[in-house]
Amino acid sequence: MAHGASASESLLPPLTDGPHKKRLGLVAIIATFGGLLFGYDTGVANGAERPMQHEMGLSDLQVGVVLSSLVFAAAFGALICGKVADAIGRRTTIIILAVTFFCGTAIVVTSQGFTMLVLGRILLGLAVGGASAVVPVYLAEMAPFEIRGSLAGRNELMIVVGQLAAFVVNAIIAQLFGHQPGVWRIMFSICALPAIVLFFGMLRMPESPRWYVEKGRNEEALAVLKTIRSDERAEAEFAEVSHVAEEEHEQASKALGLRAVLSNKNLVYILLIACGLGIAQQFTGVNAIMYYGQRMLAEAGFNESMIGWVNIAPGVIAVIGGTTALYLMDRINRRTNFLWGLGLTALSHLFIVIGMAMFPVGNPLRPWVFLVLIVFMIGSIQLFLNLAVWVYLSEVFPLHMRGIGMGVSVFVLWVANGVIALNVPSVVAALGMGLFVIFAVANAISFLFVLKFVPETRGRTLEELEERVTDGSIFHSIGNKG
Structure with missing residues (x-):
């Protein structure tokens, strides 16, 4: 197995096939509809914002507020x-x-003015942000540690599936109803469907057994584990989780949440590292394409009749990259993924700057060169980086601060996302493709940050990670494979 696998791996009974395995798979499918909604709601504006602006009579600034209100x-x-x-x-x-x-979807679709649009987008944003913080934690806590990366990583894959779905649906709707008023409302309305599936599906799903243990509801925790593990494995895992929870309550029963972080320099350190990873992920520039892809393709030289269809290409490569990343997630160390992802993304930004200089405006090859390089960039990010970052955030925090740790780090991630969403149009207007020079520098800095500060988490149970983060021993192996 992996370098750095814990002693816990040999102590726990091996995973087995059976109804419990299918049950765990169903849990993952239902929960990741939250990721699908995340992806669709962030991707749908890519095609809907221009017809929305035209019909509603919005200024460029108002369009920026509508788009970025969800992000903030x-x-x-x-x-x-x-x-x-x-x-x-x-x-x-x-x-x-x-x-x-x-x-949120209902308010956006029925809105008659700017204020209602923003209100609906704010509600959607609260839901998107909540899903981005809670669903990965839920999956990580339900998963056996051997497949935690690939199970928790399914949420990131569903995010890019949702974005691709938005791009495809937008292109089809634009083709069929593009000249009719309200076409953007149809685009936005589609995300009501997965919301319904998520609601009714989660009514039949179990609560996290680790959350039950944290609340002292041990019988319910063991009962849930026995539905998603063999009985032998469930009892062994329950004993390990309970032991760690008891130790934690003895040592820090009065220091939950943020107070626990501030009382332990190692917890502060891991929170700063998680926040740094969130910022690094956003400054790859992935959402400059996912939010403003059609505008940037127009800037590169594509005509209006082609933009909607070629805009699907980054979405397709994102799903291919995400699917491959899911397969590799429990086979490649997290740090390795981060370093390859940031390195290749920095190179792709440089290639875009060079390519756009070599093929000036008016050259018929210019838009196609841009599209190919954007596909390379998105592929690098999705294959090595995005999924790994979300998995890392879901697993690195000790149980008693996992909710607040995930919340703070994803809050920082979304603020960085909002900075990108607000500023990309004005930066492109001022610098053109010089935007990608900024991204290249940011990714080089992020590469050095990971190399110097980010510890490895793969191959360890959540309980072992909890102990090693809390006592600081996890930081001693930075730079090693374990």
């Missing part, structure tokens, strides 16, 4: 829902998020 609201959704999930449970929080997705 997502930052607060992540921060709030991490704490809410600690209080009322992961499952209950996801059910509430499904209702919020549906209500």
Whole structure:
């Protein structure tokens, strides 16, 4: 198995096939509809924002506010829902998020003016941010440690599937109804469907057994584990989780959440590292393409009749990269993924700058060169980086601060996302393809950050990670494979 695998690996009974394995797979499918909604709601504006602007008579600034309101609201959704999930449970929080997705969609689709549009997008943003913080934690806590990366990583794959779905649906709707008023409302309305599936699906899913243990509800925790593990494995895992929880309550029963972080320099350190990874992920520039892809393709030289269809290409490569990353997630160390992803992304930004200089405006090859390089960039990010970052954030925090840790780090990630969403149009207007020079420098800095500061987490149970993070021993192996 992996370098750095823990002693816990040999102590726990091996995974087995059976109804419990299928049950765990169903749990993952239902929960990741939160990721699908995340992807669709962030991707749909790529094609809907221009007809929306035309029909509603919005200024460029108002369009920017409508788009970025979701992103900034997502930052607060992540921060709030991490704490809410600690209080009322992961499952209950996801059910509430499904209702919020549906209500936000209804307000956007029926809005008659700028204010209602922004209100609807804020509600969607709260749900998107909440899902981005809670769903990966729920999956990580339900998963056996041997396949935690690939199971928790399914959420990131569903995000890019949702974005691709938005791009394809937008292109089809634009082709069929492009000249009719309200076409953008149809585009936005589609995300009500997965919200309904998420709501009714999660009503039948179990709560996280690790959350039950944290709340002292041990019988319920063991009962849930026995539905998603063999009986022998469930009892062994329950004993390990309970032991760690008891030790934690003895040592820090009065220091939960943020207080626990501030009382331990190692917890502060891991939180800063997680926040740094969130910022690094956003400054890859992936969302400059996912949010403003059609505008940037027009800038590169594609005509209006082609933009909607060629815009699907980055979405397709994102799904291919994400699917491959899911397969490799439990086979390649997290640090290795980060370093390859940041290195290749920095190179892709440089290639874009050079390519656009070699093929000036008016050259018929210019838009196609840009598209190929953007596909290379998105492929590098999705294959090595995005999925690995979300998995890392879901597994690195100790149980008693997992909700608040995930909430704070994803809050920072979404603020960085909002900075990108707000500033890309004006930076492109001022610098053109010089935007990618900024991204190249940011990715080089991020590469050095990972190399110097980010510890490895693969091949260890959540309980061992908890102990090693809390006592600081995990930081001693930075730079090693374990």
